Amino acid sequence: MPSREDIACRCGCGFAAFDWELKFILEHVAHQFGTSATVTSGCRCRARNEREKGSKNSYHLRGMAVDFFVPGISVEDVYAFLCFSFPEKYEIIIYDTIVHVAIQDSPERIDFRSKKVGV
Numbered sequence: 818m819p820s821r822e823d824i825a826c827r828c829g830c831g832f833a834a835f836d837w838e839l840k841f842i843l844e845h846v847a848h849q850f851g852t853s854a855t856v857t858s859g860c861r862c863r864a865r866n867e868r869e870k871g872s873k874n875s876y877h878l879r880g881m882a883v884d885f886f887v888p889g890i891s892v893e894d895v896y897a898f899l900c901f902s903f904p905e906k907y908e909i910i911i912y913d914t915i916v917h918v919a920i921q922d923s924p925e926r927i928d929f930r931s932k933k934v935g936v
Contacts, residue, residue, distance in 0.1 A: 819843060824859030824883070832862045834880030838920050842899070842907075843883065849898055850890050857915055858884040876908070876919035884917045892916055900926060 818840065825833035839859075847853045861869065861877040876882035887895050896911040899918065903909070908919040910927040 818847070818853065819856045819859070819883075823856045824880075826860045826862045826865050827858070828862060828865040828868075830862045830865070832860050832880075834860055835883075836879075836881045836920050839881070839883050839918065842903075842918055843885070845902060846885075846887060846895065846898070850887050850895070852888060852890075854885040854887050856883055856885045858882075876921070881921075882908075882917065882919035884912075884915045886915050 819835075821833050824835045825831065843854050843856075858869070858877060859882075860880045861871060861875065863878065866872075866875050866878055871877060886892060892911055892914060895916045896909065899907075899909050899916065903924070905924055906922065908917070908921050908925040908927075910917040910925075910929055912929045
């Protein structure tokens with residue numbers, strides 16, 4: 818399970834809000850693969866989000882999104898597991914080295930490796 822430091826904004830501003838559903842998702846992933854996820858981006862303040870070239874309405878700004886990978890497990894396997902586990906919920910995006918999950922009611926699937934939407 819990620820610590821407060823793991824999910825806090827990387828700029829050091831102290832912003833560390835994190836939605837409970839994301840904790841549940843990360844626990845679900847850890848249980849499935851037998852190891853904890855490594856969070857690469859959790860909360861972001863506006864300044865950090867701009868530096869990361871994040872969306873102006875990014876769910877990271879509200880502590881409702883997380884980017885992560887699972888050591889030793891392919892991002893394809895993590896993405897497939899999440900899409901199977903939560904077919905009617907969440908934004909789930911696969912990148913070359915990470916998976917992004919945002920808490921939203923309508924399901925959205927994006928493969929940024931190939932720029933395909935709805936995969």
